[in-house]
Amino acid sequence: MKIEDRLSLLNYKTDKSFAHITVDQNICETCPDHFCTYACPAKCYTLIEDKLNFKYEDCVECGTCVVACSHGSVSWNNVKGAHGVKYKYG
Amino acid sequence: MSEFDVIVVGAGPAGSSAAIRLASKKMNVLLVEKSDPPGTKNVSGGVLWGHELDGVIPDWEKTAPVERYVKAKTVGFLTEESSINIDFRSRKFDENRSGYTVLRVKLDQWLAKKAVESGAMLVNGVTVDRLAMKDGKVVGVEQDGDTITADTVILSEGANPRVAIQSGIREPLKDHDVAIGVKEVIKLPEEKINERFNLRGKEGFAGEYVLGFLKGGVEAGGFLYTNKESLSLGAVISMKHLRANGNTRSFDIIEEFNSHPSIAPLIEGGKIDEYSAHMVQEGGYSSIPKLFGDGYMITGDAAGFSFSNGLVLQGMNYAIQSGITAADTFIDLKEKGNFSNSAMSLYQEKLQKTFVMQDMTNFKGIENVTWGNLTHQHLPGILENVMLEIFMENGMPKRHMYKILMDAMKKQNVSSSRMISESFKMIRRL
Amino acid sequence: MALKIVVLIKQVPDAEEIFIDPVKFTLNRSQARGIINPADENAIEAALKIKDETGAEITVLTMGPPAAETALIECMGRGVDKGILITDRVFAAADTWATSLTLAAAFNIMDDFDIIFAGESTTDSGTGHVGPGVAEFLGIDQVTYSVNTKVEGKNVIVERSLEDGIEVVNVPMPVLITTLIGSNMPRRSTLRMKIDALKKGITVMDHEKLKLPPEWVGIKGSPTVVGSLKIPDEKKREGKKYEVEEIPKLVDDLIEKGAIKIGDA
Numbered sequence A: 001m002k003i004e005d006r007l008s009l010l011n012y013k014t015d016k017s018f019a020h021i022t023v024d025q026n027i028c029e030t031c032p033d034h035f036c037t038y039a040c041p042a043k044c045y046t047l048i049e050d051k052l053n054f055k056y057e058d059c060v061e062c063g064t065c066v067v068a069c070s071h072g073s074v075s076w077n078n079v080k081g082a083h084g085v086k087y088k089y090g
Numbered sequence B: 001m002s003e004f005d006v007i008v009v010g011a012g013p014a015g016s017s018a019a020i021r022l023a024s025k026k027m028n029v030l031l032v033e034k035s036d037p038p039g040t041k042n043v044s045g046g047v048l049w050g051h052e053l054d055g056v057i058p059d060w061e062k063t064a065p066v067e068r069y070v071k072a073k074t075v076g077f078l079t080e081e082s083s084i085n086i087d088f089r090s091r092k093f094d095e096n097r098s099g100y101t102v103l104r105v106k107l108d109q110w111l112a113k114k115a116v117e118s119g120a121m122l123v124n125g126v127t128v129d130r131l132a133m134k135d136g137k138v139v140g141v142e143q144d145g146d147t148i149t150a151d152t153v154i155l156s157e158g159a160n161p162r163v164a165i166q167s168g169i170r171e172p173l174k175d176h177d178v179a180i181g182v183k184e185v186i187k188l189p190e191e192k193i194n195e196r197f198n199l200r201g202k203e204g205f206a207g208e209y210v211l212g213f214l215k216g217g218v219e220a221g222g223f224l225y226t227n228k229e230s231l232s233l234g235a236v237i238s239m240k241h242l243r244a245n246g247n248t249r250s251f252d253i254i255e256e257f258n259s260h261p262s263i264a265p266l267i268e269g270g271k272i273d274e275y276s277a278h279m280v281q282e283g284g285y286s287s288i289p290k291l292f293g294d295g296y297m298i299t300g301d302a303a304g305f306s307f308s309n310g311l312v313l314q315g316m317n318y319a320i321q322s323g324i325t326a327a328d329t330f331i332d333l334k335e336k337g338n339f340s341n342s343a344m345s346l347y348q349e350k351l352q353k354t355f356v357m358q359d360m361t362n363f364k365g366i367e368n369v370t371w372g373n374l375t376h377q378h379l380p381g382i383l384e385n386v387m388l389e390i391f392m393e394n395g396m397p398k399r400h401m402y403k404i405l406m407d408a409m410k411k412q413n414v415s416s417s418r419m420i421s422e423s424f425k426m427i428r429r430l
Numbered sequence C: 001m002a003l004k005i006v007v008l009i010k011q012v013p014d015a016e017e018i019f020i021d022p023v024k025f026t027l028n029r030s031q032a033r034g035i036i037n038p039a040d041e042n043a044i045e046a047a048l049k050i051k052d053e054t055g056a057e058i059t060v061l062t063m064g065p066p067a068a069e070t071a072l073i074e075c076m077g078r079g080v081d082k083g084i085l086i087t088d089r090v091f092a093a094a095d096t097w098a099t100s101l102t103l104a105a106a107f108n109i110m111d112d113f114d115i116i117f118a119g120e121s122t123t124d125s126g127t128g129h130v131g132p133g134v135a136e137f138l139g140i141d142q143v144t145y146s147v148n149t150k151v152e153g154k155n156v157i158v159e160r161s162l163e164d165g166i167e168v169v170n171v172p173m174p175v176l177i178t179t180l181i182g183s184n185m186p187r188r189s190t191l192r193m194k195i196d197a198l199k200k201g202i203t204v205m206d207h208e209k210l211k212l213p214p215e216w217v218g219i220k221g222s223p224t225v226v227g228s229l230k231i232p233d234e235k236k237r238e239g240k241k242y243e244v245e246e247i248p249k250l251v252d253d254l255i256e257k258g259a260i261k262i263g264d265a
Helices: A003-007 A025-029 A064-068 B013-024 B104-118 B162-166 B190-197 B239-245 B250-258 B316-336 B341-352 B355-362 B373-391 B401-411 B416-429 C038-054 C066-078 C096-109 C130-138 C191-200 C244-256
Strands: A011-013 A021-023 A045-048 A051-054 A074-076 A084-086 B004-009 B029-033 B047-049 B066-078 B083-089 B099-102 B121-124 B130-134 B137-143 B146-155 B178-187 B203-211 B220-226 B230-238 B271-281 B296-298 C004-009 C011-013 C034-036 C057-063 C082-086 C115-119 C141-152 C155-162 C165-172 C175-179 C203-205
Touching (some): A021 A025, A064 A074, A064 B239, B004 B013, B004 B316, B013 B316, B066 B220, B099 B203, B104 B121, B121 C191, B130 B162, B137 C191, B146 B316, B203 B373, B220 B250, B230 B239, B296 B316, B296 B341, B316 B341, B373 B416, C004 C066, C004 C130, C038 C066, C038 C115, C038 C141, C057 C066, C057 C096, C115 C130, C141 C165, C155 C175
Parallel strands (some): B004 B029, B029 B121, B146 B296, C004 C057, C115 C175
Antiparallel strands (some): A045 A051, B047 B099, B066 B083, B137 B146, B178 B271, B203 B220, B220 B230
């Protein structure tokens, strides 16, 4: 099953007023590895024409990216108030 | 005067166990959980090992929402074409049940409900921003500009401890501390599961595998557990090795695992019903932060408490025990009303007497064995070659086991001196 | 005197967690957890905005099983002052008529009110009956499809989102206003207010308290009968492709098949 189909199985309560993860594009522009695109298990980080594209809406809040990014571009906060991913099994 | 005796941050196994223990001793406890309902952001493999819940819910084995008890356990080495498994199945597990497969959303919701029934106040759907500090002491928690005060805060926020990190009482996690866990829950009828895994009734299967077929130095372990009407399948991927490889995506590894020739038939016809991911604490002793300070204690995954030696992968039992120990520490300190750093060191002392710190200390450095290229790259290949030569009849004269082993090691570029020294290290650490 | 606002809400199964049984083709709700009906979230927010400006006192009222208490506590965590749960076995399986009547009866034993807010419709039945039904039983004015409200003196200025634009209505209180889904950004509950809500608790009203004749409530008081259920036939796609130059022909084909109409808009 493709990752996109896997993610479509999930129930998200997207917080439209708060992105719990932000990336610093200035840092990403000069990034030599873009390891985030390999590490993130929810494919939130992709390269489009060599530019990093990040979307928080698909995030499953595992926290992998903030460890994976060794360049300090990722700032990670907990989602606020019952937003974000809502598993049925876990 | 604080509003609460204790605020527990996070209603997982650690936090809820702490809250149950505290509330049942008439402490005024607030349990705060960001997910709504509790548990809906939590992921485990998951087998719940041990009997630590006895300490807070004596009848849990009858009432907890467990899926099956582990009757059959497998440890396997998978190469591209083969699998070499050690299967253990015992009638002893019928009388002395030790592992239960669980799904965390159900389990954690049940535990949180128990905390409420014990008298704790549960607020879920609200995220704590950070610890409230005054003169270098933790005095409560901050949320949306408000401070809620407590004599002690017990941090049980799990594998991605943002509150502790953002409050400056814990270092940010590094590659060495964690692995990436990816998981899928596959729906499969109960009869099919029983048939395929040779199980009856509530008997369950727990398998853990070394994914020796992965290329380019990627190291990962796989797991496959039976629930009542579903399978939990997943991979735990070393962050360090994934980075070194630089060319493999975490979510592709689960595909490689579930399509492996010895795994695919077990899940055939099943429907993936959920995909999830979570960090796994893998750093062992060296990843444990300072566990206490003025007005706080850290428990469970947030404290790096988990155990993996290649044969078992455990976390929830350490979480539950550390939660109970933190609660007991507070109850002792409450009498004197002293929650300072030096008084709080009682938590560490108490933990040393439990299996939590004893395991973490005794198995110091085990992560270097479970995560190492001998285990992940060479051993599966060596075993495969040995087995192939023993079992494949090709009309050639039979050779001695020793010769076969030596040749297999040679093929994997593992010298006998390295094998001996690594094996020695492994035995010593296991 | 502070304005008094009542918000009607319903806990509904999370539509994201309802799926179609692949064999029986029925809706499977067994895994769906309760959430506040999305349009009701906007009703709560509309009321809270008025509270921010005027210091109104808000009561949130719901009918449902005891588990609906969590929805009331969530509302109180956002700034609602009081939560009332109407719950009783005899109220079960009520249709929109009996539900409206039961909710309206609660107002007999509540304080006076100035504004009632309700979500325009629910995600689990979508009739949009209950808000207007309550207004009718109470004999007050109603304004539907609201996207914005502002209190001015003894009146409320309501913006209604209609197909052809926004209609602005100036209506005297008391009035019932139904809010459209997505008409505002619901705020989050806070830890402080949720703690206070749990300490304060909610008020429960049962059949005994409402004193309605038993034949007026629940399934007995529900005149609605489902005549039949029809699943429309699946239309097969024809899979035709048109080049850009052929667009006029595409339009002609669509008109011929009755898929589109040219009107006098």
